[in-house]
Amino acid sequence: MRARDINKVELVKQKAIELLVDLGFEGFTMNKLAKACKISVATLYIYYQDKDDLILKIGIEEVERISAIMLENFDPESSFEDGLRQQWKNRAKCLFENPLSAQMIEQLRTSTYQSKVLGIFGKNFKGPLGKFMQNSIERGEIEAVPFETYWSVAFAPLYNLIRFHNEGQSLGGKPFVLTDEILWKTFDLVLKALKK
Amino acid sequence: MDINIEHILLFKTNIRSEGDKRYIGKIMEEHRIEEWTVDLHDIDCVLRIVSPTLKLEEVINLVMNSGYHCEVLT
Numbered sequence: 090m091r092a093r094d095i096n097k098v099e100l101v102k103q104k105a106i107e108l109l110v111d112l113g114f115e116g117f118t119m120n121k122l123a124k125a126c127k128i129s130v131a132t133l134y135i136y137y138q139d140k141d142d143l144i145l146k147i148g149i150e151e152v153e154r155i156s157a158i159m160l161e162n163f164d165p166e167s168s169f170e171d172g173l174r175q176q177w178k179n180r181a182k183c184l185f186e187n188p189l190s191a192q193m194i195e196q197l198r199t200s201t202y203q204s205k206v207l208g209i210f211g212k213n214f215k216g217p218l219g220k221f222m223q224n225s226i227e228r229g230e231i232e233a234v235p236f237e238t239y240w241s242v243a244f245a246p247l248y249n250l251i252r253f254h255n256e257g258q259s260l261g262g263k264p265f266v267l268t269d270e271i272l273w274k275t276f277d278l279v280l281k282a283l284k285k
Numbered sequence: 286m287d288i289n290i291e292h293i294l295l296f297k298t299n300i301r302s303e304g305d306k307r308y309i310g311k312i313m314e315e316h317r318i319e320e321w322t323v324d325l326h327d328i329d330c331v332l333r334i335v336s337p338t339l340k341l342e343e344v345i346n347l348v349m350n351s352g353y354h355c356e357v358l359t
Contacts, residue, residue, distance in 0.1 A: 118326065118327055118328060119324065119326075119327045119329075119331070120327060120328055120329065129359060130329065130331070130358060130359075131295050131358045131359055134293075134295050134324075134331050134333050134358065135290055135293050135295070138322040138324070138333055139322050139323070139324035139325075139326065139327070139331070139333070140324055140326040140327060141326070142322075
């Protein structure tokens with residue numbers, strides 16, 4: 090049995106992410122990916138059953154990788170402010186350094202692959218972030234609110250800023266670059282909103 | 286997951302629609318071919334079979350006798 094060529098596998102993954110972001114899921118084909126990687130279509134089909142299988146497998150691998158980065162140095166026992174700040178720091182850094190993966194994950198989020206992909210995020214984050222939220226509520230640092238409310242205030246602003254930055258523009262085509270100043274000023278407001 | 290490359294058979298076909306796929310599905314079932322997929326999204330409509338026993342020619346004959354084009358994918 091031939092051993093898998095790790096470099097080739099990585100190349101396929103990288104190119105797949107680039108093409109998915111560039112062409113969208115509809116425009117993406119195994120043929121185009123094979124050409125971009127300079128391999129035969131047959132080689133791709135050895136490892137992946139079809140387009141759906143490839144997108145799912147690569148999508149899930151990326152989500153796992155990104156989840157791990159986002160949880161680095163995060164302590165569920167830390168104070169609400171420290172913990173949330175660490176989360177913002179991790180997620181901003183991660184999404185800055187992996188803009189294509191960030192865009193691909195956004196696309197996955199609003200696609201038919203949604204539940205499988207979101208399931209992985211849920212699995213990885215539920216434990217530590219759930220505990221963190223619980224601790225903060227028990228300590229009286231934040232109010233108990235529905236999870237969706239909490240997430241929408243705690244993280245949606247960050248994701249929006251990053252999206253604007255990666256697209257180079259905010260609303261109405263207004264050019265935008267996310268600076269540290271804007272990032273942490275937004276964080277301060279979020280903290281103010283959530284803290285009791 | 287470790288895949289034995291020898292057991293993976295790949296073909297270019299014209300099995301384009303869900304209807305075509307269902308029809309081929311019956312043929313596969315009749316011949317007890319269990320692990321197979323068709324990528325309807327792709328221009329080559331790749332038929333992928335995982336089998337330690339089947340030979341390329343057998344599959345080609347089978348599919349072509351069912352009225353579809355079938356050739357080895359390179």
